[in-house]
Amino acid sequence: MEEKALVLHPERCTGCHACEMICSLVHDSECNLSLSRIGIMKTNGGGTNENIPVVCQQCHDPICADVCVMGAISRDEETGALVVNEDLCVGCKTCVIACPLGGVLYHYIKGCAMKCDLCGGDPECVKSCLYDAIEFLPMDEWGIKTRLKGAENLGRIFEIVYK
Amino acid sequence: MRAGGYAGQVLYIDLTKEEIKKEPLDLDMARKFLGGFGLNCKFAWDLLDPTVDPYSPDNMIFMGMGPMVGTAAPASNKHSVMSKWPSTGTISPGTAGGDFGINVKLSGYDEVIIKGKAKKPVYIKINGDDVQICDASDLWGKDTYETTDMLWEKHGRHYSVIAMGTAGERLVNTTICLIDKCTSWGKGGLPAIMGSKNLKAFVAHGNKGIRVADPKRLIERTRMIQQRFESYPDRQKLLDLGTMDGFVFWADIHGMSMNNWTSRFPTEEAYRLYNTDYYLENINAGRISDPTCPMGCKDHVKVKKGEYTGTEAWVSSFYGRVVHMAARCQVGSYEKNVKAQEVFQRTGLCIHSYTALIDWAVELYERGILTKKDTGGVELKHDFETTMYLAEQADKHEGLGGILSQGYKKAIQDIGRGCERYAVHVKGMEPLYDPRINRLSSAEFNQVVNPRGAHAPQGASTLYMSKDADPKGYRDWLEDRGVPKEALKRIFPRSGYFNIARLCSYAEDWVAFMNSVGMGCLRGRVDNFFKGEDWSEAYSAVTGFETSLAELKTAIRRCYNLYKALNVRVGFSRKDDVFPDRWFEPLETIDRGTMVLCDYFGTPLSREDCEKLLDDYYDERGWDIQTGIPSEETLMEIDLQDVFRDLQKRGFME
Numbered sequence: 001m002e003e004k005a006l007v008l009h010p011e012r013c014t015g016c017h018a019c020e021m022i023c024s025l026v027h028d029s030e031c032n033l034s035l036s037r038i039g040i041m042k043t044n045g046g047g048t049n050e051n052i053p054v055v056c057q058q059c060h061d062p063i064c065a066d067v068c069v070m071g072a073i074s075r076d077e078e079t080g081a082l083v084v085n086e087d088l089c090v091g092c093k094t095c096v097i098a099c100p101l102g103g104v105l106y107h108y109i110k111g112c113a114m115k116c117d118l119c120g121g122d123p124e125c126v127k128s129c130l131y132d133a134i135e136f137l138p139m140d141e142w143g144i145k146t147r148l149k150g151a152e153n154l155g156r157i158f159e160i161v162y163k
Numbered sequence: 164m165r166a167g168g169y170a171g172q173v174l175y176i177d178l179t180k181e182e183i184k185k186e187p188l189d190l191d192m193a194r195k196f197l198g199g200f201g202l203n204c205k206f207a208w209d210l211l212d213p214t215v216d217p218y219s220p221d222n223m224i225f226m227g228m229g230p231m232v233g234t235a236a237p238a239s240n241k242h243s244v245m246s247k248w249p250s251t252g253t254i255s256p257g258t259a260g261g262d263f264g265i266n267v268k269l270s271g272y273d274e275v276i277i278k279g280k281a282k283k284p285v286y287i288k289i290n291g292d293d294v295q296i297c298d299a300s301d302l303w304g305k306d307t308y309e310t311t312d313m314l315w316e317k318h319g320r321h322y323s324v325i326a327m328g329t330a331g332e333r334l335v336n337t338t339i340c341l342i343d344k345c346t347s348w349g350k351g352g353l354p355a356i357m358g359s360k361n362l363k364a365f366v367a368h369g370n371k372g373i374r375v376a377d378p379k380r381l382i383e384r385t386r387m388i389q390q391r392f393e394s395y396p397d398r399q400k401l402l403d404l405g406t407m408d409g410f411v412f413w414a415d416i417h418g419m420s421m422n423n424w425t426s427r428f429p430t431e432e433a434y435r436l437y438n439t440d441y442y443l444e445n446i447n448a449g450r451i452s453d454p455t456c457p458m459g460c461k462d463h464v465k466v467k468k469g470e471y472t473g474t475e476a477w478v479s480s481f482y483g484r485v486v487h488m489a490a491r492c493q494v495g496s497y498e499k500n501v502k503a504q505e506v507f508q509r510t511g512l513c514i515h516s517y518t519a520l521i522d523w524a525v526e527l528y529e530r531g532i533l534t535k536k537d538t539g540g541v542e543l544k545h546d547f548e549t550t551m552y553l554a555e556q557a558d559k560h561e562g563l564g565g566i567l568s569q570g571y572k573k574a575i576q577d578i579g580r581g582c583e584r585y586a587v588h589v590k591g592m593e594p595l596y597d598p599r600i601n602r603l604s605s606a607e608f609n610q611v612v613n614p615r616g617a618h619a620p621q622g623a624s625t626l627y628m629s630k631d632a633d634p635k636g637y638r639d640w641l642e643d644r645g646v647p648k649e650a651l652k653r654i655f656p657r658s659g660y661f662n663i664a665r666l667c668s669y670a671e672d673w674v675a676f677m678n679s680v681g682m683g684c685l686r687g688r689v690d691n692f693f694k695g696e697d698w699s700e701a702y703s704a705v706t707g708f709e710t711s712l713a714e715l716k717t718a719i720r721r722c723y724n725l726y727k728a729l730n731v732r733v734g735f736s737r738k739d740d741v742f743p744d745r746w747f748e749p750l751e752t753i754d755r756g757t758m759v760l761c762d763y764f765g766t767p768l769s770r771e772d773c774e775k776l777l778d779d780y781y782d783e784r785g786w787d788i789q790t791g792i793p794s795e796e797t798l799m800e801i802d803l804q805d806v807f808r809d810l811q812k813r814g815f816m817e
Contacts, residue, residue: 014452014459017265021235021455022385025378031234032269032372042320045344045477046262047449047463108370128235128385130392130457131402 003060003080003139006038006116006123008053013133015046019053019125026124027117028109035107037116038125038134053133055125056103056116058082064095064104064115072113081118089113167376168230168705169193173206174272174294176287178360179220179279183294188273194708194718195802198229200256201679201722202274203245207254208725208806210276213732217249217352218334218359220280226267227274229681233265233373233454236381236701237388238689239682240264240454247733248351248615249336250516250570251591254729255615257349258678260453260479261342262323269369270294279360286314286364290322291371299363303332306509307341314366325365327354328511333560334358335568337516341508345451345461345477350618351592352570354511376707384700391692392457401688403443405450405460406482408688410439413482418755419490420597422545423526424587424745427600427752428490437489437497446497451477458689464501471502478504483595484514491522493545503550510558512568519593520567520574521553523586532580537563587743590735592616594743599750599758603768603776605667611773612667612740612780614730634661634763641666644673644695645712653783663763664780675726676719721801724793727786728806731815737781737791742773792816 020036028035038055062082065073072088073095075081089112095104096113107114116123118136126136137145175184196205203225215222224246231239242264244257267275270291277287284299302310310326327340331354338354339347349356357363375381392398401408413419414433421428445467452459462481466474478484488500507514527533528543535541539562543549556564566577572591575583587594589610594617598607610617638655646654646669654665677683680702683693699712747770750758760768768776781788785797792815798807810816 014450016452016454016456016459017262018235018237018455018457021233022382024372025235025375025382028372029378030372030374032370033265034269034370035372042343045451045463047451047461047477049449050463124382128389130389131452131459 004118004136005058005080005139005142006055006118006126007135007137007142007145008055009133009135010052011049012131013040013051013053014048014131015040015042015051016131018128018130019134022124022128026119035109035114037105037114039102039105054102055134056082056099057101058116058118063098063100064113067094067098068113069094073115076117079118079121081121082115083117084113084115086110086112166190166193167374167707168234168702169198170228170268170271170273170371170373172272173274173276174289176275176277176294176296177279178277178281178285178296178362181281181296183296185272185294193230193273194710196722196725197676197679197715197718198273199227199232199241199679199681200229200243200245200258200675200726201227201719202229203227203243203256204722204725204729206274206276207245208729211247211254213247213254213729215247217247217252217336217356220360221278222247222356222359224277224353224356224360225274226276227679228264228268228272229679230273230706231701232681233268234375234381234705235455236385236682236705237392238453238456238458238684239701240456241678241681241684242267243678244349244353246349246353246356249334249355250351251572251616252733253351253590253615253735254733255351255618255726256678257339257351257353259342259346259348260456260684261346261348262454263325263342263346263348263365263367264681265454266323266367266369268373269371270367271369271371277360277362281361284361284363286366287362288318289365289367289369291369302363304329307511308344308509310364311341311344314364318366318368322366322368327357327363328509328558330510330512330558330560330568331355331358332363333558335512335557335560335565337513337520337557337568337570338511339513340511343477344508346453346479347513350513350515351615375705377704380704381701384697384704388693388697389457395692398458401458401460402450404439405447405462406480406686407439407442407447407462407485409482410437410442413486414438418597418600418752419486420600420750421490421493421522423522423585424597424743425526425748425750427597427750427755427758428486429752429754431754433489436495437485437500441497446501448475453684456684456689457692458684458686460686460688464504466498466501469496469498471498474498474502474505476501476505476508478508487514487518488550491518491545492547492550494547494550496547499547503547503554506551506554510554512554512557515595516570516593517554517557517568518550519587520571521550523571523582524553524563524567525549526585527578527582530585532582532585533563533578537578539563584744587745589613589617589741589743590615590739592618597750598746599760602761602763602765603663603773604763605663605670608663608667608776608780609671611742612777613671614727614735617743637661637666641669644669645716650783660764662776662779664776665783667780668783672716672719672723675723676715679719679722680715717801721803724784724798724801724803725806727784727793728798728803728810731792731810732813737777737789740777740791742770
């Protein structure tokens, strides 16, 4: 399995909620910001640079799975997603408390933990984000992209220094 | 079966009795009037006394969220407010995007209806079943930004806030509310109506979920529409510029009249002061999108240099606001332009309306109709200082600014002295587009016949086309939106000509339709990527009511006729659909020569020609040509028998 994750770009997020609407629709057959596995947290007027998308980062060493006494959170070997086994989950919310990224929430209708399952390997939120604020990338590609961004910033600094 | 899309409840709030009632939404009625704008018309028809004083506790605020609002469908966010506006006396709609509508829907309500008057300042909190009238004494006296920040502080940023500014508290009616500091709502005086009710704000957050009858079908259609947006080659440019992508149309192709509709803002000046490179480098700080909109166009702007560094605003339709400050007030620089906008946004003054009134006042001063006695000793000019001075007076509702801030109708009475001759308005509201510059296209024509007054967006703006564009675009658009063949024959009777008046009615219906179901946007940059069938598909998938485009179009004809009838009952008729005198005077420009009122093909139009066009418009609508009132036959055809009987009883029908 190639490790992939949802890569978030707050500077591109316009706060349109399209990712949340499609996420809840796909998972719960209704549109509901509060049941979306991804959340757009707005500050101030809610423009780009003022919104922070929050979603499970599918941790390499997942705290949520570690703290789950029921063993209800495990990795799907096919997709790499950490998924909740709703039959095992008792709704104790320990994982919700433990995750420092706000990646796990409580499904207040089903009474169990709720988190991003990467839609079986083809995340719908990525397809719905027309602003490219969410990408689904293999980790090596993300590494290269991160370096490129760094290079751009450094390039700008060097340009200033040597002018 | 529980219907999808519709949340299923109507929320009634009586501020006098401090009473909150929830009633189930009548789904048969909802299908007949769709939702949003259409349902607002129906509730207003049933509940609102047409003779009511806009400031009376008996006036009502109707907020309608259509069935598509808060779903995953692209651009499904438009919510509509209706009331009897104090500036015009019309019963008409205002539309907004923003997060408020989706949160009301997610709380379980399709419609919120407010009446009465609170004893002391209050705000309304909607959080699912929990609806409260809350104390707002600490918010009174605060501007829109402060009010919004305080309510977020109290309830959390996940709440969406509608706030009115300080002007609304003093019943200034050329005002708007702001949703989450950005989206403007209720031009014509929603803040003043709220002020008269001691109602400072609304907050809403919901988590009930909106059921979708056929998720797979909706997702399929959503992907199809999104694909069209994504594959558009100039998409990134449109996203970068937001509404400022219209700059070139303003500066080069069309233009904006200035000096109270007597000249045109020069192209060179537009490029010098407001070019898009300057905007991108020094003004734009971020892009904001309405819920699920694929072409987010709202602006976060922040001044980066000079005296007003740090001045910040979140603005919908920023380009339009820039143009108004630039041409009508001639504020002189981009930074001053943004500063003035910030002041208007904070106080709640409507940039569209109040800049027009300032422009008019300066001409009255130059003509000696207004003197320093009226202005408090200040010389009125087209400049930043005058704009800020009159804005401050308007906010405080005092002096000349206070008089102007009551809109044309009241100000004409208060000033007197023949000032009416220089007032360019229809039904008390200022037009946006000058047909001498743009030619008489559908948006320009709509300004005359719109029951709301000369308010451009309500009608026809999706058909906003450059005068140099191929008119075939109109025909394609109309065919796609299911306009019947017989109508097309009337609109395009011969090659090289089309009848803008007949066409206009279908464009108006379309905008009203989008505002009713709550999906789509009047902006071409969004509407151009939709096809007619998208709406019937999405509506059917969401609601579970299998509905054809033709059925939807019948429903919207019903809504629009009811809208007209609402205003007939107030006393409006053909006598109020008047082309402003100034449009028939030549417009002298410094760089384009003399411009006169022309049709789309450049043929000059006299007032007689325009009256003939009005005949055609009423005829196409099935309204009486003499009175502009919907005919018995038309009302019967769309199942509005009770409306006909009511109009007849009141003596509006033969």
